Amino acid sequence: MLNKFIKRGQRKVPKSEAIEPPTSNPQPSVTVNHASRSAVGPSASNSNSQLVSVSAPPTSGVVEILPMLKDVPLMDRHVVFIRKLKICCFTFDFSDPLKSAREKEIKRQTLAELIELVQTGWCKLNETLQEELVRMISVNIFRCLPPATHENSATEIDEPDEDDAFFEPSWIHLQLVYELLLRYVVSTELDTKVAKRYIDHSFVVKLLDLFDSEDPREREYLKTILHRIYGKFMVHRPFIRKAINNIFYRFIFETERHSGIGELLEILGSIINGFALPMKEEHKLFLVRALIPLHKPKCVASYHQQLSYCIIQFVEKDYKLADTVIMGLLKYWPVTNCGKEVLFLGELEEVLEATLTEEFQRCMVPLFRQIRRCLISPHFQVAERALYLWNNEHIVGLIAQNRQVILPLIFEALEKNIEGHWNQAVHGLTANVRKMFLDMDAELFEECDQQYAEREARSRELEEQRELMWKRLEEVAAQAGDDMVIG
Template sequence: LERLDLLFKLVKKFRFCWEACLQTASSFKLVLRDNMIKQFLGRLPKKPSKSGDKDHVGRSSPLVSHQPSGPRGADRASNLSSQPPIISSSGLSYGSGMHVGNGNSRPHVNGNPPSAAFAALPSFKDVPNAEKQSLFIKKLNLCCTQFDFTDPTKNIKEKEIKRQTLVELVDYIASASGKFSEASMQEITKMVSANLFRTLTTPPRDCKVDGFDLDEEEPVMDPAWSHLQIVYELFLRFIQSPETDAKLAKRYIDHSFVLRLLDLFDSEDPREREYLKMILHRVYGKFMVHRPFIRKAINNIFYQFIYETEKHNGIAELLEILGSIINGFALPLKEEHKLFLIRALIPLHKPKCIAMYHQQLSYCITQFVEKDCKLADTVIRGLLKYWPITNSSKEVMFLGELEEILEDTQPAEFQKCMVPLFRQIARCLNSSHFQVAERALFLWNNDHIENLIKQNSKVILPIIFPALERNTNGHWNQAVQSLTLNVRKLFSDYDPGLFNECLRRYEEEKAKEKENKLKQEATWKRLEEIASAKATSGAAVLVSRPLPRQSSLV
C-alpha cells in the first residue's frame, strides 16, 4: 500500500509538470506570434504623425519613449523637456549630464512592475577583460530603473538584483586600473541623475523657537536609502578616483548637474546630507573650472534662506564645506570673498534657527578674521547689528562667537569698535538671564581680551562701571555677583586712580538721580494738591493732552 501511495504521488507530480510545460509552450507560441505580427507591421510604411512625437520609421521618439513614469519621473521628464537640448556626438544632452537618444537607454520603472527582461547580469569576474567595459555600461543602464520603496512588498527580487549590481559597480570603480572612457562617464552621470535627482517630498524643518531642543526631533529617513547610499558611494568613488579625467568629466558634471546636487542639500535625511557634503567638497577640489559657480550658487541658497524662507535643512553642511574653502583662500583676500562675508555670512546671524548651524558659521567667520585681521571691525559691527534683544540663548551664542573673534583681533582694530561693543556688553552684564550675564563676565577670563581691555581701560571702564555697580548691589544670581566682584577688583588693582574717579562719578550721578526723583515727586504732589483744591471749590480743571514721550535710547 505504501508503494502504491508513493507511485500515485509520483504520477500526480508528473501530470502537474506536464500541464505546466504545455501552458509554457502555448504562451511561448503566443509571444512568438505577436512578435512576428509586430515585425510584419513594422515594415509597412507609416503615415506621418501630426503630433510630432514619432520619427520617420514609425517608432516613438527618444524623448517620449524614455519618459519616466510615476510622480517623480514625470517631474524629471518635465524638467528635461523644458531645457534646450545640447547636440553632441553621444546624443541629446539636457543640461544635467543625463544624455538620451543613445540606444542603451532604459525606461524608468518608478514602482511599476519591471519587464521580464529585468534580470541579473553576469559578474565581472565571469567575463573576459575585453567585455568588461560593455558589461559595465549594461549594469549602469540596468541600475537606471527605479522602484517604489514606500511599499516594501513590491518588486522584492528586482530591488535585490539592483542592489547587488550597484555593489558590483562600486567595487569595479574602486579597483579600476585604466582611465574611464567618455561613454562610461556619460552612463555614470546618467545613472546617478536617474537615481538621485528627485523631488524632495518631505517639507523642510521650520525654524525652531527659543528653548526648543533640536535633538528631540526625529530626522526623517528616506525609505530608498538602501539603494541611494550605494549610488552616493559609487559617485563618490568615481569623483575621488585618479582614473577620472576632470577635463572629460566636466562635460557631464556641468553647472546644471551641480545645481541639482545642491538642491538635494535640503533633504531631511542627515545621512544623505553627509554624503552630499563629501561629494560637493570633492567636486570643488577636482573641477577648478566650477569653483566660482559653486560659491555663487551657495551664496544664492543663503540669500533665499535669509531673506525669503528661513527654512533649509542643509545650511550647516554647506557652511562646513565653506569652512574648508575659506581656509584655502590665498592672501590678500579678493574683494569677492570680502563681499561674501559681508553680504551672506554676517546676515546668517539674523534667522531664529541659528542654533542649527551656528558652530559652522562661527568657524567660517573666525577663518576670515584669521586671514585678514582688518576684517575684525567689520565682523564685530555686523554682530552688533544683528544682536538679539529678547532671545537669551541666541545672545549666549553671540557672546561665545565674540570671544573667538576678539582672540584674533589686533589693538588697532579693537579701538575702532570698542565703544559700541562695550555698550552692548554692559547691557549683557545687567541681563536678568543669569547665563547671559555670566557669559559676558567670562570674557575677562581670556588673557588676550583682558590685555586689550586694560590697554583701553580709560575708555572702557566708564562705559561698563555703572553696570558693574548695579550687579554688585542688586543682581539676583549669586554667581553673577561673585564674578562681577572679580572683574571690579581687576580694574581697581590695575588703575586705582581711574577706578576711584569712575566710582566718584557714579556716586555723583546716583545723587543727581535721587535729587531729580525727589523733585519730580514734589512736583507731582503739588499738582495733586492744586487739583484737589480746585475740585472742592468747583473751578474747572484744565487737562492738557499728554505730550508723546521721547525715547531715552540713543
C-alpha cells in the first residue's frame, strides 16, 4: 500500500506537444488597465518558479497541447489553467481558412474547455486566475474594427439588410471568448469586489466601443454582457449610463453613423424600467438631452422601435413628462421625409395614450397644428396615419374634452380632404372623422363650417380682385405700347 502512495505522488503531468504558431501575431500587445493588480494568490505558493515563467506573454513561439484540466493533479491545475489562457491569447489570420488550421482548432477546443470549467464552477477562480482570464479576453475582443461599409458614402442608412450584413471572419473564436466572458460575469461564485478590479472603467469603455461592430451576432453578445455587468456591478452603473450618453451625443451631433444604437437603447429600456420614483433629475436630463434628440438623425428608422420603447417608459413612469416628450417630437418633426413622419405619428399615438388631460392641454395647440399639416399631406401614408389617431379611444376622449380648441384648428384640413384628396382611403377616413366631430358637438361643427365658408368666400373675392387688377395692368400696358419704359 505504501508503494502505491509513493508511485502516485511521483506521477507526472503528460508532456505537452509543441506546435509551430502563426507568424502573423505571435505576441499579443493589447493593454488592459488594472489599477489594483494583485500579487500571486496563495494557491500558487507551491509553484512560484513556474508562475513567473508563464505569467508573461508567450515568447517561445509554440502553441502547446495541454491535458484536460480534470486530468491534471490538483497542485498543478493553477499553472496549467494559466498556460491554457496563454494559448488562447494567440490570434490568427482568418482570411485563409487553411492557414494554421490545427492551431486554430487547438485554441477552439481550449476555449470550449474553459467555458465548461467556468460555467460548472468546477474550477474556483482566485484573483490571479481572474486577472489572467480578463487579460486573455481583452486580447481577443478589443481590436480595431474593420472600416464600416457605409463610410465615405453619401447614401442614407435606414434599416440594414440582413443579406448585406458584415460577419466577422474570426467569429468561430470570438463567439467562444464572448461566451466565456458572459459565463464569468453571470457566475454565482463571482465576487464583484474582486472582479471590479479587472472589469473596470477602462474595460467597460472598450466594451462600449465594440458596439460599433457591423456583425449583429457580436452586438447581441455585447448587449447581453453589458446588461449583466450593469446588473451585477452596482459601482459601475452611473459610469455606464454616462458613457452611453457620450456615445449618443457624438452620434447625434457629429457622426450620425453607429451600428449599435439599437442595442444600446435595448439595454437602456431595461434600465429605465427599473428607475425608482420619484425620478432623479439626472434621468430627466438624459431624456431631454439624449433620447429626444435621437429623433434627429436620418437613420432613425434603424433604431426607432427601441427608442420609442424608452420614451414610453419615461412617460408611463412619470406622466408629467408627456408634454416635454410631445414638444420634443414637434421640435425634430421631419419636413420632407415622409417615412420618418409615419414613424413619428406612430410614436405620438403611444405617447398620447399615456397622457393625461392637464399635460395634453399644455401642448395641444402646436400639436394639432402639426397634425393639420399631416392631414393634408399629399403622401397618403402620412395623411392616413394621422387619421388613425381617431381610432384610439383615449385620444378621442382627450380631443372631445378640448374640442372647442382642436376642431377649429383642423376643420379646414378635413374639408380640403373631403373636397379633393386624391386617395380614396384618406377620403373615407376623413369623412369618418368629420362625422365623429358632428356627432360630438353639432353646434360647434356648424359654427366651424360657417367660419370656413366665410373664409372661402373672402378668399374667392380676393382672388377675383387680383385677377381684375392684372387685367387692368395688361390693358394699361397694351395702350402704352412702345412708349412704356420699364425701369
